[in-house]
Amino acid sequence: MGKPGGSRFALRLAALGFAGALLAGCGGETPPAPPPMPVEVVKAAAQDTPLYSEYIGDIRAGSEVAVFPRIGGVVLRRAFTEGSMVRQGQLLFEIEAREYVSARDVALANVAAAEAQAARAGEDVARYGPLVAEDAIAQQVYDNAIATAKAADAQVKATRAALRNAEITLGYGQVRAPISGRIGKASVSVGQLVAPGGVELARISDAGRIEVYFSPSEEELLSFARLSPQEKADAQTGIKLVLADGTVLPQDGTIDFADRAVDPTTGSYRLRAVFPNPGGQVLPGQFGRVQIKVQTRKGAVVVPDRAVMEQFGTYFVMVVGKDNKTEQRRVTVGTQAAGQWIIEDGLKPGEAVVVEGLAKVRPGMVVQPLPQGGSKAYAQEAMKKAAGKQ
Template identity: 35%
Template sequence: MTFPSPTTSQTITRAGIGLVAAATLLVLAACEKPQASAEIGTPPPPPKVSVAEVLRQPIHEWDEVTGRLEAPQSVVIRSRVSGYIDQVAFEEGALVQKGDLLFQIDPRPFAAEVRRLQAQLDRAIAQSKRAEAEAKRGDQLRAGKIIGSEEADARLSTADEARAAVVATRAQLEAAQLNLAFTEIRAPIDGRMSRAELTIGNLVRADDSRLSSIVSTDQVYAYFDIDESVYLKYSALTKSGEVGAAAPVYLGLTNEEGHPHEGRMDFLDNQVNPGTGTIRGRAVFDNRDGLFTPGLYARLKLVGSAGYVASLIDERAIGTDLGKKFVLVLDAGNKVAYRSIEIGPRQNGLRVVRQGLEAGDRIVVRGLQRVRPGMAVDPDIVPMADAATLAGFATAAGAASAN
């Protein structure tokens, strides 16, 4: 058997390897060409993004402050007479009506004084009648020259003194009757009572002892302080007639979202506090449902501008680029364009855009991270605001224009 020489074997081996490699490259080329052709022939579809048209709504801008609630009327209950408490006639913390009995002071000493003075008045009236009769008879006797002028004048003087005594005694009786009436301590206003600070059997001193307190409940005041810039802006709006003196004010409590309660501006102080640079204001709110309690903390929203039509967008549509705000706007061919904007305050969950957008502009509201300027997109048209938000704008605009 003849074996190939080493040189011949190496030559055959190299040739075989070369053939195998060539065949492999041909196979790979055959596989890759259709795939590359497919990629070139079918580009990926444009990304689908949520797009909304800029909302145009008439609005007023608002300034937000904080304050405390107070009752329009607050009365400390005290007795006008001294004596011992016989009765506490109200339920602590309950609503009472003006004139309801609250406390009863022992009336017996005062009733006795009324009876004594009534008797004294009766006696004074009788003495006055007798003195008047003597004075008339004295005039007759003087005319007949039976008595002298001096005695007749004395009788007239006695009659005058008797009449004066009647007037004085009647005044004393009226004062005693008032004191007797004051033993019944009644509610001076409609409102809600506090606790009884003195109870049955305790001695009450006139105009000194604090018995309880009562606050009105049908309305409530919200007192707040505003700085000079807000005051000057509000004053200018009022003087120009763009905002009425009874401008709407909206209130929210600590457990509430937003400012759901509407009231009106009621009072603005006559000077700025130089120590704080603020001025005290007051708004009034209806409280017939008893929701508000004096002393509660309140968040308030005041009219801060004249009405105007604003561009509003979803906060999520706003991007930040080196501290500047921008949005992505779609042109007529659904291509994305970068647009710088200047933003204003929030309104009903949307953001006011002062510059950079116009009516009819369509902006990307969701999916900003999937697109870039110059890219074509597939717009999914969505509303910029829901029905509740639009209703809120309508309500606020109506209230502001009405006031």
């Protein structure tokens, strides 16, 4: 009787032989290698690049107006939608004005009475004129008639002025928007009693222009003072505003205000930049980052910021060589501005770096470089080829 160990060894040999026969029956073909992974690349460029200093900015409305009642009364109606855009002169509130209607009517009556008195005084002057010429009446009587007519004319003017004032006051019962802009929440309710100049009714912010306040340090102010006249002019125009989500406001701003002194408690200097804000896309109260151009770097090597990887304070790019093999290369970065990194060392102009598909690429891989934005077209072409083989 044979040994159990020997039997197991024989069985293993038989199994291996059977597996080999199966492989031989399949023809011994190896599956084709997968195609190189498509990645989008951009060539590092040497170009004149503006450098920016960046500051946290406090965004405010270009103008903000609080709306107050100018007469007292009960609020009858709110005529706007809270949070909507309103036009200058648009009706906002109606305030009960019955007593002001009565005052206007009294003023109308006073004008009518004064005009009647003036007409009568004018008739007396006209009648007394011939009589005084014939010495039929005393000169004093005629002079008194002229004075009475002049006083009556003055009274007409006074009553007409009082009527205009009564009509203006009555008009205050319709509260209208003093400026165009976005109106906030109403501060009063229908039926509420308000007094002249009392509680604020609502607040309107001019949506077409924004002001951004920011504060460079004293050291940065001194650095700015050392710029050339042209650099100073450039720094005061073409101001960029980066919003909270990283987007840059399409419209450039300009500096229109500089404080009179450095704040001794903070060592900072307050500036204000104004930006067009068509459509009210930016709201007061938001925060943003103000970027001021301080100089232009001549012939700087730049790549899109998407091409640069950072790990524990060390920066890398994935370079695609002439053989389409990838190389992870350490680089020294300078300033980041306008969506680009300035590369101080480690990369030459014209070298291709991966900007899309970076997470899937490993050093030493063979890839298929595509121009920036070419992944979509490549995928569509691949789908067409796959459909054609079916």
